[in-house]
Amino acid sequence: MGDSLPAGIVRPMANPLTPDVLVDPVQLTRALVDVESVSRNERQIAGYVEEVLRQMPHLSVDRLGNTVMARTDLGREQRVVLAGHLDTVPLNDNFPSTVVDDLIYGCGTSDMKSGVALALHLAATLPDPGYDITYLFYEAEEIDSQFNGLRLVAEDRPDWLRADFAVLLEPTYGVVEAGCQGTLRVQVRTTGRRAHTARAWRGVNAIHAAGEVLRRLADYRARTVTIDGCTFREGLNAVRISGGVAGNVVPDECVVEVNMRFAPDRTEKQALEHVQEVFEGFDVELTDSAPGALPGLTAEPAREFLAAVGAEPAAKLGWTDVARFAALGIPALNYGPGDPLLAHAPDEHVEIGKIRDGAATLHRWLAPAEF
């Protein structure tokens, strides 16, 4: 056979993101799901995405690692970012995709290749948008933040993120989720003095001393804060407790690990000060912290976006990459067709109707006829 390759050379798969597929966000979702891209294995999918974007004369394209950036430069007054991660959590007997009635099943259907499909579909079909648009398809969101493509871009190519407003197409089931809560973890430590339990009066029991720490947690009344119409519910919770030396020793140390989720009207520093106040008199050590993000719904592109969606926003209670934009002073929100409750689940799926609705909404927002 004339086209056989020498042994050991694998013919590259043809790019499945054909023009026919790019014009249909539903087909495009399936095509993206069917390119396996578990975190740290995004090279192939990033290559396909880069290749098709480079064929579009209205976009300039660049790449950092397995993160692909494409943008229009039409001289519009405002610029918006549409961003999505290319990676998925590990496969779980859910690859490749299958379709059952109105549902596409498969790894990454909800989180978040249906969202990536919307951005890629717009990049391919909207050469003349009302705002300039920067599209970001990034790697390694699902694993430790040291690998996060958006974090690497913020460090190495911050100019790629310059914008007036950003939409992350993470799964929200078609609802606008704005801002996000911050999170921090502390270790609250009690100390005592070891002794044999047969002569316990000679020691001081550090585990008993932790009772006061737990009492303060149980008595704690968490705030509920409404910002730009979004309600954030804070929380202060013990998440781990450790202490004890042996079955016959009065323990000299106990550590209660506490996680605070805080509304974005507090900075990380203010949240830590608050936790230190709650545990006044105890040794409190910060182990981990990430800032929240204000909803930022007052920027003009954000207001236009909400009008296009036509529904009230809700607060995002988890921590997401919108906080990376907020840290750069760029208001950002989450909006995507997937159902967040199905993210990372073995029966992960997305509703075809939600993909079509999302595409229609984004077109309504970004098509120049509206301006």
Ligand SMILES: [Zn+2]
């Ligand atoms: Zn995600």
